[in-house]
Amino acid sequence: MSVDTRQKIEVLGRSAQYDLCGEACGTEASRVRDDLGRWIYPAVLPDGKRVCLLKVLLTNACENNCYYCANRASRNFRRISFTPEELAYAFDQMHRKGLVEGLFLSSGVCNAARTMDRMIATVELVRRRYAFPGYVHLKILPGATFAHVERAVQLANRVSVNLEAPNPERLARIAPPKDFTTHLLQPLHWARRLIEESKRGSVSQTTQFVVGAADETDRELLSTTAQLYREIGLARVYFSAFQPIAETPLEDHPPTSPLREHRLYQSDFLLRQYGFTFEDLVFDESGNLPGQADPKLTWAQAHPECFPVEVNRASREELLRIPGIGPTSASRILKLRREGKVRELSDLRRIGAVAHRAAPFVLLNGQQPPFQLSLW
Numbered sequence: 001m002s003v004d005t006r007q008k009i010e011v012l013g014r015s016a017q018y019d020l021c022g023e024a025c026g027t028e029a030s031r032v033r034d035d036l037g038r039w040i041y042p043a044v045l046p047d048g049k050r051v052c053l054l055k056v057l058l059t060n061a062c063e064n065n066c067y068y069c070a071n072r073a074s075r076n077f078r079r080i081s082f083t084p085e086e087l088a089y090a091f092d093q094m095h096r097k098g099l100v101e102g103l104f105l106s107s108g109v110c111n112a113a114r115t116m117d118r119m120i121a122t123v124e125l126v127r128r129r130y131a132f133p134g135y136v137h138l139k140i141l142p143g144a145t146f147a148h149v150e151r152a153v154q155l156a157n158r159v160s161v162n163l164e165a166p167n168p169e170r171l172a173r174i175a176p177p178k179d180f181t182t183h184l185l186q187p188l189h190w191a192r193r194l195i196e197e198s199k200r201g202s203v204s205q206t207t208q209f210v211v212g213a214a215d216e217t218d219r220e221l222l223s224t225t226a227q228l229y230r231e232i233g234l235a236r237v238y239f240s241a242f243q244p245i246a247e248t249p250l251e252d253h254p255p256t257s258p259l260r261e262h263r264l265y266q267s268d269f270l271l272r273q274y275g276f277t278f279e280d281l282v283f284d285e286s287g288n289l290p291g292q293a294d295p296k297l298t299w300a301q302a303h304p305e306c307f308p309v310e311v312n313r314a315s316r317e318e319l320l321r322i323p324g325i326g327p328t329s330a331s332r333i334l335k336l337r338r339e340g341k342v343r344e345l346s347d348l349r350r351i352g353a354v355a356h357r358a359a360p361f362v363l364l365n366g367q368q369p370p371f372q373l374s375l376w
């Protein structure tokens, strides 16, 4: 691999850091530098497998001027691009050396149709010329055509469109050239239909919000999130706390706290894995999630009529409403009950539940276990 190609991977890997591709991915702290100093990210695949991805842009040149973005056209820095042949070859080299097990490809936009053509050409080379059968996540750019989305769904394991904001009004405040409905939502709908029609059932799609840039509320973000899961069948929604970048219109806008991002992810888990609906989520008067307690505890405190729950009789759905009990511990409780009764907090602790959190909300064999009142 030439020095020029190595430098491009270094620069375009760094430029790709704002695109999220999995739980353990996207931050400076989570990336792994290999001995050549390239940008490789650990990520969790849809099947739970952990892999190292080459996360890279095809180009950091962009004709758009989104207010929050480091790659916006008006910023003054060196723009570089890969050709599809260069990038596909570089990826193959890294894969053969065992440095990476998958590819995450995004890009700045220099004529959406032309850039999508080049991204697709890159993945076609990776699949055909280099016979790579593994994981590819391909970003669909705003303004992509139906034909682009169709080819992307044929080639990739995961496709994504970054909505960035929860509705057209908020998007107009931070990315005026993008049209929420036609540029962003439409490709997600196309991808959903194509995935349903395709024989490759393992293809999934995701999106990402930049949290706080448009002064949107958590209620707006989670309302759209719930709708995306319900109506478009997204596999994941990612939340990226806004951080101001110099030489952008939002350089003086306050950064979003990591705690806000964390509370959004906790709520997202409730929607995806705990049977909660958007209507269950509790917001404060400003439309945001309370920061002082996690969203499940907040819901439980707002619904004293639902507690205490007798752990030995509760359904799985009822167990999942108890703070400190997650999907895994709920399954283990159901299994444990087939062998005998759950009598002590130590029984809950043993199967992985956070017993001290659950204590104020449960009955164990008819008895309320001891707990510290301060937990309320």
Ligand code: SF4
Pocket (backbone or CB within 6 Å): 062, 063, 064, 065, 066, 069, 070, 071, 072, 073, 107, 108, 109, 175
């Ligand atoms: S289109 Fe993408 S790369 Fe270009 S300025 Fe907007 S967010 Fe940044």
